[in-house]
Amino acid sequence: MAAHLLGAEGLHLEYPTKVVFDSLTLGLEEGDRIGIVGRNGDGKTSLLGMLSGRIEPQAGRVTRRSGVRFGVLDQRDDLDSDSTVGQVVVGERAEHEWAGDARIRDVIDGLAADVPWDARIGDLSGGQRRRVALAALLVEDWDIVALDEPTNHLDVEGIAWLADHLKKRWPRNTGGLLVITHDRWFLDEICTETWEVHDGIVEPFEGGYAAYVLQRVERDRILAATETKRQNLMRKELAWLRRGAPARTSKPKFRIEAANQLIEDVPPVRNPIELQRLAVARLGKDVVDLEGVSVSYGDKEVLRDVTWRIGPGDRTGILGANGAGKSTLLGLVCGTLQPTEGRVKRGKTVRIGMLDQQFSQLEDIKSDRVREVLARTKTTFTIDGKDHTPAQLLERLGFAREHLSARVGELSGGQKRRLQLLMLLLSEPNVIVLDEPTNDVDADMLAATEDLLDSWPATLIVVSHDRYLLERVTDQQYAILDGRLRHVPGGVEEYLRLRDAQRRRTAAPTTGSSTTGAGSDAAVSGADRRAAQKELNAVDRRMSKLTAGIDKVHERMAAHDQSDFEGLRRHSEDLRALESELAELEERWLELSEVVE
Structure with missing residues (x-):
């Protein structure tokens, strides 16, 4: 039987305008890894505050086992x-103490390797400061760790590192983790249980996000359509989890037969051929072409020799480390930035809609009421063959009707994000660019956004560190590596492999540079080096042929009749096969070059 770490009994918490929890009782056992989900404003952070002792409930008590050490990462650091x-x-x-501790070194390398060790905290960017606060927490020994939105400001690599660290942090069936996050991949990767905070209660579900979705669909079905809209949306989410990413549902402990039965009448999340046909009708053949584009800021070259043809109906995710040049790439696409070299061509019918991180679209209307903003827009919009009013679209995004009378400037971050997305869609762009759209939103809002984007016939470009979102709403991913843009057919996993190979190559010792370097070089025999050089030459030749082949396919696609969707699909499959082989050879090239050097 698992040992008790923490318990809460009869907790009551209320604010002047709202009762958050009433008579709440729950517990945390050794080995529990609990993800906390729920809509913004329903009390997730308040729950964490009471359990950690930072918020005092009006009634009830929180007890901990004697000697339990509790570490907390808040949304704002002190x-x-x-x-x-x-x-x-x-x-x-002392330096020898922490530098000799492999666990501390791993935390520093994983979170703060690129942050100057002697820099003042006050001089750091928001993202650097967040990572330093997380590193300071994780180098310590804790029996319970509570994290409130830990993936904010982390890139895809940082999130993958954190998930791996938390899985290995404690021996099996020891320690306790509480984590609030909207990152659904992260929830699936580390959590053994999910707590949903809603309507003043905490409802437990077994497993991570995928298991939670199934159990919630079953719950709604049993309650017989009391939340019909919500249920249907979650069924669509479940259908994607089962069909599009079966590996996700192999880990959670739920009945696969029940999942398949619940989704048997749910159509695929989107029809890419039909969406592309509609996109061509709205856009024509030409969207945005980047030809040999480079961008430099002073002596620093951010992007170099980027050639990218964006086609009608393309749904593309952009990956890259913080500072790699993703925002610069978006600036080129949107026309807010001019290249240092090369040129950018845009089709005559292109109308770009940009969702940025700063809510800039709402600045001019912050004193208006939401209903006044909606009254100024087009009467109806057709989605999935049905007419929707602006208010219905906003409701579909999870916006409560009682907030229609609120002023835009008084909305919460999540509500502003909903309205910002709606304003973007109401402008009827045929190219949608989303820059970190998951900021300030909960899992329900993300599911609603994805559902809406599934049926929106536009070219879609998404920059996000949320790998679940990228896999869910885009059909292809590109990555910025060493200033170049390249297709990654294997998605996030391939990108992480390439980045790891890149880091290993950079960190590889050079001959004679140190005692370690000389010893390591001597370990490779002359015969091994000659064999590696021979294979390296062969790989080089094959990579050149593949690159030429990829260029030819691009040329054929550019010249192809854009209304022939079956022909374009075959070209796309050829392209993916060539690029997949090239990606594997590039990894092998990096490995061989380390032996030869």
Whole structure:
């Protein structure tokens, strides 16, 4: 039987305008890894605050096993702005003490390797500061760790590192984790249980996000259509989990037969051929072409020799580390930035809609009421063959009717994001660019957004560190690596492999540079080096042929009749096969070059 770590009994918490929890009782056992989900404003952060002792409930009590150490990452840190990064992360430890501790070194390498050790906290960017706060927490020993939105400001690699760290942090069936996050891949990767906070209660579900979705669909079905819209949306989400990403549902402990029965009448999430036909009708053949584009800021080259043809109806996700040039790429596409070299061509009918991170679209209407904003827009919009009013679209995005009378500037971050997305769609763009659209939104809002985008006939470009979102709404992914844009047919997993190979190559010791380097070089025999050089030459030749083949397919696609969707599909399959082989050879090339050098 699992040992008890923490318990809460009869908790009551209310604010002047709302009762958040009434008589709440729950517990945390050794080995529990719990994800906390729910709509924004329903009490997730308040729950974490009570359990950690940072918020005092009006009634009830929270008890901990004697000696339990509890570490918390809040959404806002309390770091001393005058301290250095090193002082915050390792405190007063002597250098030999922390540098000799493999666990501490791993945390620093995973979260703060690119942050200057002597930099003042006050001089860091928001993202760097967040990572330093997380590193300072994780280098310590805790029996329970509570994390409130830990993936904010982390890129895809950082999120993958954090998930791996938390899975290995404690021995099996020991330690406790509580995590609030909208990152559904992260929930699936680390959580053994999901708590949904809603209507003043906490409802437990077994497993991570995929298991939670199934159980919620079953719950709604049993309650016989009390939440018909919500149920149908979750059924669509479940259908994607089962059909599009079966590996996700092999881990959770739920009945696969029940899942298949629930989704047997649910159509695929989208019809790419029909969407492309509609997109061509709205856009024509020409969208945006980047030809030999480079961008430099002073002496720093951010993008180099980028050639990218964006076609009508393309749904593309962009991957890249923080600072890799993703926002620069979006600026080129949208026309807000001009290239240093090369040229950007846009089709005559292109209308670009951009969802940025700063809510800039709402700045001019912040004093208006939401209903006044909607009254100024077109009367109806057709989605899936049905007419929708602006208010119905907003409701479909999870916006409550009682907020229609609120002023735009008074909305919460999540409500502003809903309205911002609606305003974008109401402008009827035929190219939609989303820059980190998951900020300030909960899992329900994300599911609603994805559902709406599934049926919107436009070219879609998404920059996001949320790999679940990327896999869900886009059909292909590109990555920025060393300033170049390249297709990654294997998606996020391939990108992470390439980045890991890139790091290993960069970190590989050079001959004679140190005692370690010389010893490692000597370990490779002359025969091994000659064999590696021979294979490297063969790989080089094959890569050149594949690159030429890819260029020819691109040329054929550009010259092909854009209304011949079956022909374009065959070209796309040829392209994916060539690029997949090229990606594998590039990884092998990196490995061989380390042996030869």
